[in-house]
Amino acid sequence: MSILVVGSVAIDSVETPFGVGENVLGGSATYFSTSASFFTDVNLVGIVGDDFPQEHIDFLKSRNIDLRGLVRESGKTFQWKGKYGFDLNEAQTLDTQLNVFQTFRPRIPAEYADTEYLILANIDPELQLEVLAQVRNPRVIACDTMNFWISSKPEVLKKVISKVDFFIINEGEARQLSGEVNLVKAARAILGMGAKNLIIKRGEYGVLLFTKDSIFAAPAYPLEKVFDPTGAGDTFAGGFMGYLANTGNVSEDGIRQAIIFGSVMASFNVEDFSLDRLRTLQYSEIDERYRSFKAMTHFEALQPN
């Protein structure tokens, strides 16, 4: 089953202690789509300026990503400049130029309106609502956001949250949104806002899935070389939703497997700048790392009393 993703396509400049990536391909929808494309067909809705390099279009097409929803407008593409210290868990934003993204109003092409899998990547929650109004009855909706929307449009955001199956945010955002320091309390509060499930991303510490009545804890893959964490969260979400759409199995077992596939994709993505690692990634490597995750987390159950 194909996925529809709505989000940003950007040109990033990133500095980490290990090097610099100048004017590289970025954006939440880009990372998400590329990651998901290893599992299923992806339809991308977004906007770029007339400066957007053809090589990036060619790359996305080479991943079989349908770009009929990618609008090109005169002006410059969204640009983000950021920096990471040795603590790679948090980026410092040096500059954001929204450019054509400033006036972006997502138009969902008619042929996408029946999508079964929808990801609302990090954009203005008003626009996320507009997207929801343009699709008929998706089977699975996932949604991301950021601190900026939590503080500026909490009520609109809560409307979005009440409509989604998977709300995917990081630890700090979960605390900010709920006003709770304790993560279990924060999760309970956010589920109380109507999200069916909540996935909390914790960077190098992995992710937690909170459902109505269970918790699943997945570690991150301990890597010796982390070059650039940019897009790790979107790559995670792409692998997660891609796997769900591929299998159609949205039981708790299926969801947990999808979380591991998401973690696998994120673990590859941070091994190089931008999404360069995904350019050479083979499916056999994904499979192998899934098995490593299994080996890394397995322990024996107690015998029943």
Add this chain to the structure above:
Amino acid sequence: MSILVVGSVAIDSVETPFGVGENVLGGSATYFSTSASFFTDVNLVGIVGDDFPQEHIDFLKSRNIDLRGLVRESGKTFQWKGKYGFDLNEAQTLDTQLNVFQTFRPRIPAEYADTEYLILANIDPELQLEVLAQVRNPRVIACDTMNFWISSKPEVLKKVISKVDFFIINEGEARQLSGEVNLVKAARAILGMGAKNLIIKRGEYGVLLFTKDSIFAAPAYPLEKVFDPTGAGDTFAGGFMGYLANTGNVSEDGIRQAIIFGSVMASFNVEDFSLDRLRTLQYSEIDERYRSFKAMTHFEALQPN
């Protein structure tokens, strides 16, 4: 099989955002012994002053902890005063009064010299070496330390590390000791110092076990109420070594189970001040939480290709 633990017995005063514990029972050997006592017999070697309350002696005895190695000297017991902010992962030390602990020289009673399981809790690495010289041939040696010894006596500490089966430290200490920011590189460097296995504690994010050729990642139990993280690391180590000594199974499977039991014990301990939660803890609760850990981390393996 019984365990020998050498470490501190203290009187703590602790402040957290959730309350205050004044002059409560503390110390690494105390937490360790109490936790291990749920799984096996424990022999404690340490020192207290003549002010040490009889009720604490009575409590330790009620846990079947053998106190023939607990020296009582005239003077005051080791006192520690600390404070936690909402980030419960790190304590701020307000005051340390070593008192009788200052001149502590561990004497291992002859009847303990054949111990098979030995834990060197956080004390001066010179003293840890003295303990090692007084025991014959332990099957399993575990060792903890702290930032203070890493910076003041790194060479002596490395001698200790080269002799232990499980070196158990926290994330920051692993980075400090190895000089590596990346945790996988840090672990490799520390294994290179001769520790057979390394356990890295990450507070609310769980623990990582590094062996020569594998990694095991265990989450912490997500708790809604964390009152006082003091002693969580020692309680973890107590459950870990206690379970190993109980089963005698030091295969990787056994070690992984022991790590989960350690995590279970730590998760209970932080639910109340000092080690008060362990005063009422029942073995059936430990068993039940182990099963929760299993449920919380389980996901399906891929079918073989």
